[in-house]
Amino acid sequence: MAAPMELFCWSGGWGLPSVDLDSLAVLTYARFTGAPLKVHKISNPWRSPSGTLPALRTSHGEVISAPHKIITHLRKEKYNADYDLSARQGADTLAFMSLLEEKLLPVLIHTFxxxxxxxxxxxxxxxxxAMPFPLNFFLPGRMQRQHIERLQLLCGEHRPENEEELEKELYQDARECLTLLSQRLGSQKFFFGDAPASLDAFVFSHLVLLLQVKLPSGKLQAHLRGLHNLCAYCTHILSLYFPWDGAEVLPPRQTPLGPETEEEPYRRRTQVLSVLVGLAAMLGYALLSGIVSIQRATPARTPGPGALSMAEEEEEE
Structure with missing residues (x-):
């Protein structure tokens, strides 16, 4: 019997099944098609077989990391949400996918x-x-730099040099995109009628992040919340396809009250190793900087009652 397909994606938070746009798109598409996936929601991308999230391990052991490639593989496995679309609807899908990437994705990157x-x-x-120590000290900053580079690629050579002008242009394009999506959806349940397609997975993943997260600076949220059909659309998908994990929030470094899960031993080992690495780093710094020095004790000297052994001295430092 072939091994089950395994999907590794970012954990949930902010009332969403995942906090990551790409992970949300793949998760939603899988739910639409009923693809049998063993889902691993994690907050450490280094635990992914590709080192990135999302990632799919196929039944044959192949690892796929790009979201569109994951969806293409699911289609090859006969889990195709676009099977009943006409040629016209297929063309509309490509057009709206391009619109999302050009007009809405840059603002999402800028916003978050x-x-x-x-x-x-x-x-x-x-x-x-959410991330384990010590990744939480440097990985968010590295992710931010990667998103800045992605935004630069999306804007291309037409990007205004003035940051205020760039921001104004991005948000204007995004508002027009949202209005167009609202007009295209109309009163339908999904973009092509009563059944969801791949376009719905991508539109939902883009909109629900902007709609659900409480942002101190939500310049586009007010416009989206004024488009009531898009808000109802997101709420409908969230309640219908993620009824039990739509409100999932990752409890960082919290001890479970119930029996130990299969992830718990790994998490405990990771925590112990992280602490040991941190202690070793601090000790090495202390020795190199001269805060702690190792001196050979002379045989004639007898330690007094208040003297410390070397081990105790290192612990205190």
Whole structure:
């Protein structure tokens, strides 16, 4: 019997099944098609077989990391949400996918990773609390730099040099994109009628992050919340396809009250190793900087009652 397909994705938070846009898109598509996946929701990308999230390990052991490649593989495995679409609807899917990437994705990156207030109070806060030590000290900053580079690629050579002009242009394009999506959806349940397609998975993942997260600087949220059909659309998908984990919030470094899960032994080993690495680093720094020095005790000297052994001295330092 072939091994089950395994999906590794970012954990949930902010009332969502995952905090990551790409992970949300793949998770939603899998739910739409009923693909039998063993899902690992984690907050340490180094535990992924590819070192990135999301990632899919196929039944044959192959590892796929790009979201569109994961969805392509699911289609090859006969889990195709676009099976009943017409050629016209297929063309519309490509057009709207391009619209999302050009007009809405840049603003999402700016909102969560560039806007200083949102990044410090929401984005970095979640990742720093969710990630294990010592990754939480440097990985959120590295992720921010990667998103800045991605935004630069999306904007391309037409990017205004003035940051205020860039921000104004990005948000204007995003508002127009949201309005167009609202008009296209109309009163339908999904973009192509009563059944969801791959376009719905991507639109939902883009919109629900913006809709659900409480942002101190939510410049686009007010416009989205004024488009009631898009809000109802997100709420409908969240309640229908994620009824038990739509409100999932990752409790960082919290001891479970029930029996130990299969992830718990790994988590405990990771915590112990992290603490040991941290202690070793501090001890090495102390020795190199001269805060702690090792001296050979002379045989003639007898330690007094208040003297410390070397081990005790190192512990205190």
């Amino acid at each position: 990773w560039i806007d200083a207030k949102n990044y410090v109070e929401v984005t970095r806060k979640w990742y720093a609390e």
